[in-house]
Each structure stands twice: as C-alpha cells, then as structure tokens.
Amino acid sequence: MKTYKDIVGDGGSDMVGQITEQAGRVQQRMATVKHIVAIMSGKGGVGKSSLTVNLAAAMADRGMQVGILDADINGASVARMTGAGGHQMAGGETGIKPATGHHGVKVMSIDLWLDEAGSPVVWDAPTQKDAFTWRGMVEAATLREFISDTEWGELDYLFIDLPPGTDKLPNMVDLLPQLSGTVIVTIPSAVSQFVVGKSIRMATELLQTPVIGLVENMSAYVCEKCGKEEALFPSGHVAKLAETHQVPYLGKIPFDPRIAMAADNARAFVTEHKETPAAKALLNLAERIGDFVS
Amino acid sequence: MKFLCIECDEAMKLTETRGPDEGSMTVIFGCPSCGRDIAMLTNAMETQMVRALDVKIGGSSVPAEPMAMVKNTLRDQRDNAPMAQAMPAGKPKSGGSKCPFTGMITEAEEAKQSGMQWTEEAEQRLENIPPMVRMMVRKSIEQQAEEKGYTVIDAAVMDEVKGKIGMMYGG
Numbered sequence: 458m459k460t461y462k463d464i465v466g467d468g469g470s471d472m473v474g475q476i477t478e479q480a481g482r483v484q485q486r487m488a489t490v491k492h493i494v495a496i497m498s499g500k501g502g503v504g505k506s507s508l509t510v511n512l513a514a515a516m517a518d519r520g521m522q523v524g525i526l527d528a529d530i531n532g533a534s535v536a537r538m539t540g541a542g543g544h545q546m547a548g549g550e551t552g553i554k555p556a557t558g559h560h561g562v563k564v565m566s567i568d569l570w571l572d573e574a575g576s577p578v579v580w581d582a583p584t585q586k587d588a589f590t591w592r593g594m595v596e597a598a599t600l601r602e603f604i605s606d607t608e609w610g611e612l613d614y615l616f617i618d619l620p621p622g623t624d625k626l627p628n629m630v631d632l633l634p635q636l637s638g639t640v641i642v643t644i645p646s647a648v649s650q651f652v653v654g655k656s657i658r659m660a661t662e663l664l665q666t667p668v669i670g671l672v673e674n675m676s677a678y679v680c681e682k683c684g685k686e687e688a689l690f691p692s693g694h695v696a697k698l699a700e701t702h703q704v705p706y707l708g709k710i711p712f713d714p715r716i717a718m719a720a721d722n723a724r725a726f727v728t729e730h731k732e733t734p735a736a737k738a739l740l741n742l743a744e745r746i747g748d749f750v751s
Numbered sequence: 752m753k754f755l756c757i758e759c760d761e762a763m764k765l766t767e768t769r770g771p772d773e774g775s776m777t778v779i780f781g782c783p784s785c786g787r788d789i790a791m792l793t794n795a796m797e798t799q800m801v802r803a804l805d806v807k808i809g810g811s812s813v814p815a816e817p818m819a820m821v822k823n824t825l826r827d828q829r830d831n832a833p834m835a836q837a838m839p840a841g842k843p844k845s846g847g848s849k850c851p852f853t854g855m856i857t858e859a860e861e862a863k864q865s866g867m868q869w870t871e872e873a874e875q876r877l878e879n880i881p882p883m884v885r886m887m888v889r890k891s892i893e894q895q896a897e898e899k900g901y902t903v904i905d906a907a908v909m910d911e912v913k914g915k916i917g918m919m920y921g922g
C-alpha cells in the first residue's frame with residue numbers, strides 16, 4: 458500500500474504551494490527595504506515601543522525613509538505614539554497604504570484596523586473556546602500580512618516593535634530571514650535582567666539571528682535643574698549581562714518624563730529635545746544601529 | 752493530510768468543499784480510478800486552524816486580496832477599513848465574506864452560472880451524481896443542450912442528452 462511519501466501533492470489544495478506563495482509575497486515586498494531592525498525584550502514595560510518610535514524619528518530626521526511594524530497585536534501602541542492612529546488607511550495599487558506618523562514615518566498596526574482604538578483584539582472563529590491553540594497562528598498570519606500587504610515602498614529602515622516575551626521572535630526570523638538585527642531592551646532591575654538574559658539566548662543560541670546589542674533603558678534620573686545624573690538602580694549590571702552573553706552593550710538611556718509626555722502627545726521626544734541627555738543617548742543608539750547594519 | 756483509496760492504491764483527489772456550516776466543513780475526496788467518494792468532516796477547531804493558516808482547501812486560483820486574513824477574521828473593525836484592491840497582476844475577488852473557503856466556493860458558483868436554467872427536478876437529478884464528476888456532467892449537459900438550442904434544462908432534456916454522454920449516474 459502507498460504511504461504518505463508516495464503520494465505527490467495533497468489531492469488538490471496545494472497547501473505547501475499556497476504557503477510558499479505567501480512567503481514569496483513577503484520577500485517581494487521586502488525587496489525595497491534596506492534594513493530590518495527588531496526591538497525586543499523578554500520583559501514588558503521596559504520601553505521597547507518608546508525606543509522604537511524615537512529611533513524611527515531619529516533616522517527619519519536624518520533624511521531616511523522609515524517604517525514601523527507594530528508587531529504587538531494585543532498591546533499595540535505605535536500608532537498612538539506616532540500620531541498615525543487617526544489616519545484612514547486606503548487601498549493602494551498593490552496593497553494597503555500604511556498610515557503616516559510624525560516625521561513621515563510609515564506605520565502599520567492592528568490599531569489602525571480597530572473600530573475603537575483601545576478595544577481588545579478579538580478574532581472571529583467558529584469557537585472562542587480553546588482560542589489559545591489557534592490565536593498564535595492568527596497573529597502570525599496577521600504579521601505576515603502586515604509585512605507583505607502593506608505598501609511600504611522604498612525604506613531605509615523598517616523597525617519592528619515586538620510584544621514582550623520571546624515567542625514572536627522565531628516567527629519573525631522565519632518570515633524575515635534577512636532580519637538585520639535585534640536590539641534587546643532591559644531596565645537595570647535584577648528581575649528584568651534575568652528575563653532578558655533568556656531573550657538574548659533565544660536570539661543568539663536558538664535562532665542565531667544577529668543581535669545589535671543590549672540597551673539599558675531608564676537607567677538614571679537626570680535632574681532637570683542641575684543636569685546631574687542620579688542612578689535609579691545600582692549600575693554596571695547590564696553591561697556585565699551583555700558581556701556574559703557576548704553581545705554588544707549599547708549604553709544607557711536615562712529616565713526622562715518627557716519621553717512619556719511626548720508619546721502621549723504623539724510627538725517625537727528625540728527630535729524635540731535634542732539637547733537632553735536622553736535624546737543624545739537615543740541619537741547615539743540610532744548611530745550604533747546605523748553602524749551595525751552598514 | 753492525504754487520502755488513499757486502499758482498494759485501488761490510488762491517491763484520492765479533492766472534488767468539493769462545502770461549508771463551513773456551524774464551524775464545520777465538508778471536504779470531499781474521490782478516487783479517480785473507482786470513483787468512490789469519501790468526505791472529511793472538520794470540527795470547529797480544525798476549521799479554525801485552516802483559517803488561521805490562511806490557506807484555501809481546494810486550492811486558490813485567484814490571487815489573495817491584501818490583508819485578507821485580517822479583514823475576514825478581525826472583529827470590531829473600523830467601518831471604513833481600506834477597501835481591497837487587487838494584488839499586483841490580480842483580479843479583484845468577490846470579498847466581504849468571513850469564510851476562508853469562499854474563494855473556492857465562489858469560483859464553483861461562478862462556474863455554475865452559465866446562463867442556462869436548470870429546473871428543480873433536473874438539479875435534483877444532478878445531485879445524485881458523485882460530486883467528482885458532477886461539474887463535468889453539468890458542463891457537458893449544458894453544452895449539448897445549448898447546441899440543441901435549449902435555454903432551460905429539465906428532466907426531459909437531460910434524458911435526451913444523457914445517452915450521448917454515457918451518463919451512468921442518476922436520472
């Protein structure tokens with residue numbers, strides 16, 4: 458009797474062919490994108506999205522064409538932070554036109570699709586029961602469509618704001634084997650560093666995807682009046698963590714409440730407060746990324 | 752997943768998909784050598800898995816509509832979410848449905864619309880034919896009926912042309 462291997466094809470659906478075609482669409486779309494940089498952290502709330510939008514603004518400010526893919530389906534924030542949220546998307550000739558945020562940054566996010574910004578993302582399904590088994594698949598398909606069906610056009614940088622955790626990174630590496638690198642974000646607390654250590658290992662050991670480096674966010678508080686830096690946590694640990702895992706240490710971004718304020722007002726902190734230590738640190742980070750990919 | 756006709760040791764070919772109906776799909780495979788049909792019935796979860804993969808059972812012959820998965824699956828969408836235009840070199844697909852299998856079903860429906868009218872009785876008879884060859888038989892009957900100048904196919908017309916195509920099913 459014939460076995461699975463003896464039968465060519467799947468009887469007419471050509472699932473493999475369809476999936477190959479999907480991957481082909483991704484590659485075709487990414488052909489006009491020079492560098493793809495993912496921002497990740499095993500930990501939530503450490504500033505991934507804040508860094509993403511500010512890095513995008515910094516690059517755009519230097520005259521680069523920049524896009525942001527908000528890969529955080531259940532915690533999307535990029536559209537809001539960049540002021541792209543109110544935009545009406547339109548169908549283009551080869552896909553959907555992205556929304557435009559500050560500095561002309563192109564944005565694609567689930568937020569742009571939702572009836573009410575801030576409403577939870579619910580997927581239609583014959584059954585919501587056991588959603589955990591298929592939800593990840595739907596999200597993966599969504600990200601693939603966001604990449605392949607958005608009219609990104611010519612981009613120097615496509616930044617990907619990943620959700621907290623490490624489970625979306627393999628998916629990204631799968632979709633985008635040409636990923637230029639990932640920036641891993643942590644804050645100088647022991648717990649964050651422990652969790653982030655796992656993210657680094659996931660990227661380096663398991664996925665063998667290039668790591669641009671580890672960045673220490675909200676490292677210190679800079680007094681607005683005197684400009685003196687006060688450490689919020691004991692310093693030096695993050696640099697050591699980077700060393701342990703043999704990834705570059707990208708430096709500190711001090712705590713500055715104006716980063717949060719700017720985001721709330723859909724403005725770019727980094728270009729509006731260029732002279733602050735935090736903005737300088739962000740600009741320096743953008744430079745390090747530029748050096749890495751070139 | 753593949754299906755094998757044990758008797759003929761022959762791979763079965765997909766002939767028709769129906770549904771999803773209350774989350775369940777019917778996927779019919781037939782053996783090209785003995786004509787035996789089997790139906791695979793999916794539960795809601797399996798149907799959802801296929802949808803999540805964003806593939807079409809039965810294959811897709813039309814290029815995908817941009818963001819089809821998001822559009823068809825995301826609940827509480829903006830009213831004026833961007834209207835799809837065709838993907839490059841593609842023709843627009845009749846959209847708006849939440850069903851991952853529409854592409855294929857719509858194509859089947861389109862194929863059905865030949866302009867030829869079928870009476871209920873004639874349709875009924877056609878139903879008795881295994882799905883695998885049903886479409887073929889339908890086309891063949893329509894073609895011959897047209898040649899003879901009929902615009903409506905009823906049982907009598909079927910009887911008239913069926914001898915010619917050696918129809919061994921139904922009727």
Ligand SMILES: Nc1ncnc2c1ncn2[C@@H]1O[C@H](COP(=O)(O)OP(=O)(O)OP(=O)(O)O)[C@@H](O)[C@H]1O
Pocket residue numbers: 498500501502503504505506507508529532534620621674675710711712713714715716717718720735
């Ligand atoms: N350097 C900083 N100085 C001051 N506030 C900051 C800084 N970095 C981030 N924040 C603030 O910290 C909060 C969390 O930041 P953000 O949303 O960017 O983190 P995230 O890692 O993307 O979170 P999530 O895991 O939920 O996606 C926000 O209120 C943001 O404004």
Ligand SMILES: [Mg+2]
Pocket residue numbers: 505506507529532534618
């Ligand atoms: Mg975030």
Ligand SMILES: [Zn+2]
Pocket residue numbers: 756757758759760761782783784785786787
């Ligand atoms: Zn057989």
